[in-house]
Amino acid sequence: MKKYLVLSLLYALLAIHAVAGVYEDILHAAEQNETEQVIDLLRRGMDVNTTDAQGNTLLMIAARENNLELVRFLLDNRANLNRRNRYGDTALMLATLRGHEAVARLLLDRKADPNTPGWTALHYAAFENRPQIAALLLAAGAQVNAIAPNGSTALMLAAKRGHLEMVRLLVGAGAEVNEIDRDEGTALDMARKANHAEIVDFLRRAGAR
Known part of the structure; x- marks a missing residue:
């Protein structure tokens, strides 16, 4: 029984580590404008509203980094349009702050508040x-x-x-x-x-x- 519990705990820890690795991968890919990798990870089951430690969603990161293609994909896949990060910013606010006009236009076309x-x-x-x-x-x-x-x-x-x-x-x-x-x-x-x-x-x- 003790051996079974130890193995179960080990498998659980390995699973947590694997999830954490994928979580870091998708955030890094979004920050680096690696659009194909982000899309691939989302299609493999990652949450479209994944956030970083500051509460920035993938949509916020894409908007901030002027990644119009990824912004469109995330919106098409039901990303939370008006979610706010820890500082109160939305994707629209971050796009505006950085001066990304095309991204701001798309977000407004999709009814960003x-x-x-x-x-x-x-x-x-x-x-x-x-x-x-x-x-x-x-x-x-x-x-x-x-x-x-x-x-x-x-x-x-x-x-x-x-x-x-x-x-x-x-x-x-x-x-x-x-x-x-x-x-x-x-x-x-x-x-x-x-x-x-x-x-x-x-x-x-x-x-x-």
């Missing part, structure tokens, strides 16, 4: 100056006046960082120019403090006080 609680993809687009992606997000219903956890709107972020084209886009989409952050004031205040003269002039003409 642009209005996540807290930070949103539009905040990321404004911060990193991604006007083309911001336009896609707004067309998909992104809330232009959403307030981030730090109290900023997308307009404030764009104004503070000197992104004039983004400021124009957001104001044209209905951004509230006189929204106030308790610590830093309005978008106009932020642009003035950062010496972004063109943005200051534009916001004043748009009715900022």
Whole structure:
């Protein structure tokens, strides 16, 4: 009986080790854009929503790494479109942060939610100056006046960082120019403090006080 239990335990440990190895393989393959290997492992039974230690799913990794082919395959195989990692990011947010327009477009076409609680993809687009992606997000219903956890709107972020084209886009989409952050004031205040003269002039003409 004791020998049987020892053998059973050994087989269980070997099985766990094998699963852990495959788990590491698929995450590594996704990070390295080894699309065929990821697809092969998924077809052999790996979960399409496998995550790494930070909660990044295969879809998030593919979106972050600009792997449009893998993103499409994962979506076609029912990957969780709006799942969030430990930091609150979705695949759409990561694609936006990195400036991967085609990936962002595909995710939005598949009905990715642009209005996540807290930070949103539009905040990321404004911060990193991604006007083309911001336009896609707004067309998909992104809330232009959403307030981030730090109290900023997308307009404030764009104004503070000197992104004039983004400021124009957001104001044209209905951004509230006189929204106030308790610590830093309005978008106009932020642009003035950062010496972004063109943005200051534009916001004043748009009715900022």
